[in-house]
Structure formats: structure tokens, C-alpha cells
Amino acid sequence: MGSDSSAAIEHRAYARVGLLGNPSDVYHGRAISFSLGNFWASVRLEPSKDLVIVPHPTNDLVQFESLPHLVNRLESDGYYGGVRLLMAICKIFCKYCKDNSITLHEGNFKLSYDTNIPRQTGLSGSSAIVCAALSCLLDFYDVRHLIKVEIRPNLILNAEKELGIVAGLQDRVAQVYGGLVYMDFDKKHMEELGHGKYEPMDIGLLPHLYLIYAENPSDSGKVHSTVRERWLSGDKFIRSTIEEVANIALEGREALIKRDYAKFASLMNRNFDLRRKMFGDDVLGALNIEMVEVARRVGAASKFTGSGGAVVVFCPEGDSQAKEVEDACKNGGFVFQPVQVMSSRLNEIDLETVSPI
Template sequence: MKQEQLFRSRAPIRVDLAGGWTDVPFFAAERGGAVVNATINRYTYATLAPRADEKIEITSADFQQFLSVQNFRELEYDGNLDLIKAAISRLGIQRGMNLFVRCDAPPGSGTGSSASIGVALIGLLNLLQDNRLSAYEVARLANLLETEELHIAGGKQDQYAAAIGGFNYMEFKDPSVNVSPLHLDTSVVVELEKHLVLCYTGKSRLSGNLITRVQEAYLAGRAETVGALERMRDVAVEMKSALLKGQIGEFGRLLQANWECQKQLDASITTDQIDHLFEVAGAAGAVGGKALGAGGGGCVLFLASPDREHDVRTALEEAGVQVLDFNFEFGGLRVWNSWNGARVVD
């Protein structure tokens, strides 16, 4: 029986720890941005099976969406699986295929899931074409899927996190990006894994023009906006130092400091629910926290004081949110070939 060759890829999601928003071009180009983030063991998986004809069939397990077109010329951006279409278009794929995509992250979680999908797709299609793009090149192309193909405003940290993996300190001076891996002592990593508590509040309900509002406030010279962005950039620099020195308490303080600045950017970044979760978690022993991504819902990350993580978890669950277990992931994009399920690492 003829074996079917499959192409597969995997890319992690991330938790943004400090400096988010300063990677957005309107700020990074003028003042330079800095971010600290880390990838975790939740992933986007993508599988591609070549077809003998030109038909393209796409399945998204997360959104329970299916698309079938006769050939690549019929792909159009219409709000249905557009990110996947953008990857096919950007890489100039003109052949038939069956494409399956799923992501471990809940929708609207603020964990960079769309960037993880973009990176997994670029890696997958790159493998199909037998190209040898670097992680930086994959990240750059994945970012262009959103910013150029789909005209979605946003920063760049998510794509570089998904492509490279691990703990990273990133510097942005648009259009350039510099990623410095943070080689933390194992004791620091496991201490963070023990005491960090990640919860999911439900899909973020931020309005689509949030970035536009923050950009307009920044360009108008609103002192609170400019000051908050500059402080978040500085917090990222301080957090890099705290992590490398193993200063977990200082890390928690900086996590909270970043959140206080983040809330100054727009009223919609926090919600009554999120404020309540901070009260509940704080009473149970949390020493700092922040909403991931832009905020407005999605995931919130808390650092518990020593041996209080169970109390924080219990309090959050009793408040009605889902606690998500995780460990840190030190690999980025992975691609491989599979024949009838037999894995062969590329």
C-alpha cells in the first residue's frame, strides 16, 4: 500500500511578562521597545497532506470551521480562516492540499495564539517547499501575515516568541528586532512554575480599535500614555535583571508594576471581573499579576507568595474562572515529516 507523506508543525504560545505594547511600531520606531516573555507547553499543531489535484480543503478544529475551494485562486479574505489563507498566499502555494489546524489555547486568551498559528503555518508551508528559513525569518513572515496581508495592527513579540521559544528579552527599534535568550538557572524556572498561577476568564472583549485609540493618544502626546509605555519598557529591562539574578519576589513586584502601567493605556484594558480576581488572588496570597496580551479578558497570570499557590488556585476557581496548568517550553517552532503516523524529525 502506498504511504501518504504528511507534513507537520508545532509552535508554542507565550506568556508576556513585561513590556507588552512597546513592541507596537508607533512606539518602537520612535523610542524603542523592550519585552520579556516566555513560551509554555501549549501549542498550535498543523498538518498538511498534499493532493494530486488542485483542491484545497482547510479544517480548523478550534473554530469548528471547514473550507473547500477548487484551487488557490478561489481563496479570498472574507473573515473565514483568513490567517490560514494569508499564509498560503504569502508563500505562493499553488498546489492542492488538505490542511488541518488546531491550537491548545482558548480563543481570545491573550497568549499570542494567532501568532502561534501563523508561525506553525509558515513553518509547515516552508517545509513543503523544502526551504530553509531561519526562526527570525519565519517570525518576520508570520508577522507580515497579520500586518500586511490582513491589515491587523499589532506588535511583533508574539511571532518571535513562537518561532524561537524559551525565556527571551526582546528589543524593538522598528523595523529591527533583537532577541536575547535568557538562560535562567533551573531552580529559578521550577520556582516560577511552582508559584505562577494562570487562569482563563473567558474570551477578551476588547474593541478592535483599541490599538488605534492608544496610538492616537500617544501621537497626541498624552502624558499618561507616553509615561506608561516608557515605564513598561523600563520594567522589562528590570525584569530581565531580576530573572537572571533569581529574584522571584522582585519579579512579582515588576509583574504588578507592568499591569498598573498597562491599565493606564485605556479604560477597557481591565474589567470589573479582572479587578475582582486581583482582589481575590491578593487575599489568597498572590503578590503580583497581570492580564496577558492587551487585556479586557482572556488570561490573567498571578505569582503566589511562597507555598500559597494552592490557596490562590482555589480562590480563583471559586471565583468562577478556569485555572490552566502549564510548564515552560524551551523550544520554538518544530517541523517534521510523517508517513502513516511514523514520525521523522526534519
């Protein structure tokens, strides 16, 4: 796609579910994640005379009815819309191309976005916007073949780091690759190549899964966690538990390949229990814990999709058990819905850039 192109480009990036192994991805661990088709962010790029980043009509509100309206808005949604995310990926993309001698044509564009990913649900809403924007930039400048697929999650993460967002590679890998992905963030591999080992898996290996989330996730993230500091200082309990969490992803990969769903269910539960031991209930939040418990009370397996706000559920006993979870969610004021897993969206050009594992 050259500089004379006048066609608009539009890309979607889906929410993601951290299925097993989280939160070991920032600690040289392993993880399994998949693309969640229920929610997505879309970015539209249109060639234009000037470079324009278009504010979203609700997420980037700058006009208010009154001072109380402004204050209420900031207290519920914070200062963060998507404009800053689009600006950050433009900067990181431009810098990467310059540093790697990738020539960009001089055309300008207008970027706009939309998203239906619920806020503060741990479904990676921010990185979805950045991922979709990066796809638009790759096509507008016709450089998709020059930027390897395994490098793209790093660009997305670096854009978020620009804004002070603390995160790991797992979410971005899931969103770039799409489908179901097993990831190994081996320290030596990361230091030598700058990225982990990413292995796409067949989405047909997954059993039917469900999603629970709170429409108003009010108590997530209020209490600061000391896990990172403790890990860095060599805390034996944190170090050994993180290693166990990483091994859950490894065992989970085997369980899925063998379709050993009883084992898979126990690994989901174990993953959450280990997280709870490390972080403590004050950090996880009562509402988040209740979302896990509401499924477990009827024998379903459940764990966070990310760092809280939403829960992924597996009902080993099938539809009747799912109905019990659904009824309990209605009583608890939670949203319950079947998970739609999206297959990989990598095209032929993308696949040609993928290094063998």
C-alpha cells in the first residue's frame, strides 16, 4: 500500500483471556492465552492532508455539562482515553522504523478508534487499541513484511510503557497472534532475541468456556501489591510460587493437547489459588474473589482472565452446571456469557515473517 493510496484501512484487535500461567509472564514464566471474540477495539486510518488523532466521543470527552459532571467522569473513568494510546504507538512505530532503517513514505493520515471492551475487566482493552492501530500503520506504510510478528508485541508494550502502564508481553502476544497461543518467556531466549517463544495452538483443543464480569468493577486495584518488589528482592516464597504458576501453563498445554479436561479444570483452580496466596485478598478485592467463588460453589473451575475484573469459567459437567453458574451470577449481579474464541488473524505476509520456534 503506497503513499498514493486513498483507501481507508480498518483493523480490529480482540480482548484476550489469560487462560493459564498468569501472572508469570513478567517473571520469565509461561502462559496460555486466547483471543476473546466477545469484545474488540477497532482503529480506522484514513489518508489525510494533516496527521490527525481523533478523540473518541465518549472515551476522550473534553466537553462537560458542568464542573460536577467533569469530576464524576474523572472519578469513574480516570483521565485515560485512547488518544494517548494512538499517539504513543505512532511514536514507537516511527522510532522503531528509524532505528531499523525502514523507510516510511511521507503521506499523512487521520486515526480514529472505537471499543466495546468493558473497562477495568482485565481483558486488555488498552493494548487492543494499540494493537489495532499498529496493524493500520503496518498497512498504510506497507511495512508488514519488514516488522516480524514476534517483535510487534514489544512495540505495543513499549507504547504502553511510554504512558506509565505497567504490563507484560502476554496480552500483546495474544492480540498480535490471535487464536490460542502458548508462550514461554525463557530468560536466556528473551535476552538473546528480545522476545519469547510463541507457539500457536489449535483453538479446537479448548472446551466450552464462559466469562463472568462485573458491570461496575469498583474495588479492583485499590491496594498496591508488593509481589514485584518481593520477587526482585529474591523472596523465596514468591520465587517458588511464580515458578509453580509458570509450570501450570506447561502442564495445561499438555492437558489441552491430550484433551484431559479434568486435569485442565484442576490447573485453572490451582492457578487462581496460587495467585491468591501471593497477592492476598486485600489486593485481589472482595468483588473479584466473589466472581471466582460464584462459579466454584457449584463445582465449576474458575480464575481471573487477567489481574481481576473478569473471570474465565469451565464447567466440566456441561450445560446444566453452566445454567447453575448463570443463575448464581444473576443473583450476584454479575454478567455471565459464553466465550467466543477467535482464530488467528495473521495473514500470509505475517506468517512469512514468523521465525521457526
